[in-house]
Amino acid sequence: MTAAAPEVLLPTSLQEAVQAFGDGAGVTVVAGGTILLPALTYGRLKPGRALMLSKSGLDTITRENGMIRLGAMLPVAALADGPEPLASAARNVADIEIRAQGTVGGNLCAPPGVSAPRGDLQGPLLALGAHVRSAGPGGERTEPVESFLADHQSRLALEISFEEPSASGYARVDRPHAHTYTTLAVSVARAADGTVRIAATGAGPRGVRLPSAEAQAGDPEAAGRAALADVTLQDDALASAWYRERTLPVLVRRALTQLVENTG
Amino acid sequence: MNLTVNGVEHSVGSPALTPLLAVLREELGVLGCKAGCWQGGCGACTVLVGGQPRRSCLVPVGALDGAEITTVEGLGTPERLAPVQAAFHQNYASQCGYCTPGMLIAAHAYLEGGGTDDRAAIQEALAGHICRCTGYVKILEAVGTAARGDAAELERNLEVGEEPPVEIKGSPA
Numbered sequence: 001m002t003a004a005a006p007e008v009l010l011p012t013s014l015q016e017a018v019q020a021f022g023d024g025a026g027v028t029v030v031a032g033g034t035i036l037l038p039a040l041t042y043g044r045l046k047p048g049r050a051l052m053l054s055k056s057g058l059d060t061i062t063r064e065n066g067m068i069r070l071g072a073m074l075p076v077a078a079l080a081d082g083p084e085p086l087a088s089a090a091r092n093v094a095d096i097e098i099r100a101q102g103t104v105g106g107n108l109c110a111p112p113g114v115s116a117p118r119g120d121l122q123g124p125l126l127a128l129g130a131h132v133r134s135a136g137p138g139g140e141r142t143e144p145v146e147s148f149l150a151d152h153q154s155r156l157a158l159e160i161s162f163e164e165p166s167a168s169g170y171a172r173v174d175r176p177h178a179h180t181y182t183t184l185a186v187s188v189a190r191a192a193d194g195t196v197r198i199a200a201t202g203a204g205p206r207g208v209r210l211p212s213a214e215a216q217a218g219d220p221e222a223a224g225r226a227a228l229a230d231v232t233l234q235d236d237a238l239a240s241a242w243y244r245e246r247t248l249p250v251l252v253r254r255a256l257t258q259l260v261e262n263t264g
Numbered sequence: 265m266n267l268t269v270n271g272v273e274h275s276v277g278s279p280a281l282t283p284l285l286a287v288l289r290e291e292l293g294v295l296g297c298k299a300g301c302w303q304g305g306c307g308a309c310t311v312l313v314g315g316q317p318r319r320s321c322l323v324p325v326g327a328l329d330g331a332e333i334t335t336v337e338g339l340g341t342p343e344r345l346a347p348v349q350a351a352f353h354q355n356y357a358s359q360c361g362y363c364t365p366g367m368l369i370a371a372h373a374y375l376e377g378g379g380t381d382d383r384a385a386i387q388e389a390l391a392g393h394i395c396r397c398t399g400y401v402k403i404l405e406a407v408g409t410a411a412r413g414d415a416a417e418l419e420r421n422l423e424v425g426e427e428p429p430v431e432i433k434g435s436p437a
Binding site: 034037042047101 | 280281283303304305306307316319322323326327389392394
C-alpha cells in the first residue's frame with residue numbers, strides 16, 4: 001500500500017509550517033486527512049513531499065470585538081456551537097468521528113468532489129464575507145474567500161476571519177445515507193454594515209456567491225429565480241443538475257425568509 | 265515513534281502517512297478494528313484515540329506519536345464484558361459482526377461522554393456506522409439499555425458458552 005514513501009515534514013509551530021511549505025511547489029498538505037488518506041490508500045495521489053500540520057498549532061478559535069478567527073487546523077466539530085450559518089453547515093458534515101478529524105482549512109481547500117459536493121463550509125464562509133490569511137510565494141497575504149477559492153494551489157491557508165453577522169439564514173437538501181450528504185445548501189448572512197451575501201454549496205465544483213440573488217435580496221422569490229444565473233449546475237451521485245435547478249430557487253427563498261425572521 | 269494500544273506500548277516503523285488502521289492490523293496484528301471501505305464511510309475501523317472515536321483509516325499514524333489507542337479488545341474481556349458489550353450481547357445487536365467493533369467503540373464513547381437512552385442522540389452518535397444485517401433496531405436498543413445502566417443485567421457477565429438470558433418476545437410463557 002505504501003510504495004515509495006514520500007518525504008514527510010512534521011512542523012511543530014506555525015513558523016516552521018510556513019517555512020516548510022515555502023512556495024508550495026511539490027508539497028502536499030495533510031491537515032485532518034479525511035479526504036487525503038483515501039486518495040493515498042487507493043493510489044490516486046502519490047505525493048513527493050507531504051507537509052503534515054497536525055502538530056503545527058493553528059487549531060484555535062478566537063472572538064474579539066465581533067471578529068471571529070478560525071485557525072486552519074480547527075476541527076469542523078468546534079464550529080457546532082459557533083456563529084450561523086457556519087454552525088448549521090458544520091453540524092451536517094459527515095458524522096461525529098469525521099467532524100472531529102476534518103479541519104476548517106481542509107474543508108476550505110477541499111478539491112472538488114466527483115460523486116458528491118465537498119466543502120460544506122465554503123458557502124457559509126462566502127456568505128459571511130470571510131477573509132483567508134495564507135502563506136506562499138510572495139509571503140503572507142489576506143484576501144476574500146472567493147479569491148482564495150478561485151486559486152489556492154500554491155497557498156497554505158493559515159487563518160479564516162469574519163465579523164459576526166447581524167442575521168443569517170441557511171437552507172439545504174440532504175441525501176440520507178449512514179450519514180447525510182449535502183446535496184445543495186444556501187447560506188445567507190447580513191453583515192454589520194447591512195450587506196447581504198448569499199452563497200451556495202453543491203451548485204458547482206466549489207462554493208459560489210450568488211450576486212444576482214443578492215441584488216434582489218429584498219424579494220426572496222425573485223432572488224431565488226435570479227440565483228440560477230450565477231451557477232453552472234452539475235450532475236453527481238447525489239442529484240442531477242435538473243433537480244438542483246429546481247431546488248436552488250426554493251433554498252434561496254427559504255434562507256432569505258429565515259434571514260428576515262432572524263432580524264431583530 | 266510510539267503508540268500505546270490497549271495499554272501496551274509499541275514502537276511503530278510504518279511511514280508517517282500510513283493509516284492507523286493499516287498499522288494496527290498489518291504491523292501490530294491488532295485485528296479487532298475492521299477494514300471496510302478504507303475511506304471513512306463505513307465506520308468499521310473506528311477506534312479511540314486519546315479516548316475520542318476516530319476513523320483509523322483516515323488518521324495518518326505520523327500525527328499520533330505517543331497517543332493512546334483503544335480498540336474493541338481494550339473495552340472488555342470475554343469473561344468481563346464492558347457494559348456496552350454486555351448490552352449488545354443481550355439485545356442480539358450483532359449478526360455477522362463485522363460492524364460490531366466500530367459500533368461498540370462509538371457507543372462506548374457516547375456513553376462515556378454522558379450519553380443517555382435518547383434514541384435520536386444515539387442515532388447521531390452512530391450515524392457514520394453502517395450495518396448491513398441487523399437493520400439497526402437491536403443496536404439502538406442495546407445502546408439504550410447500556411445508557412439506562414440496567415446494572416443488574418449488565419454486571420452479571422456471561423460465562424463463555426453460556427446461553428444469554430433473553431426472553432423471546434411473543435413466545436408462550
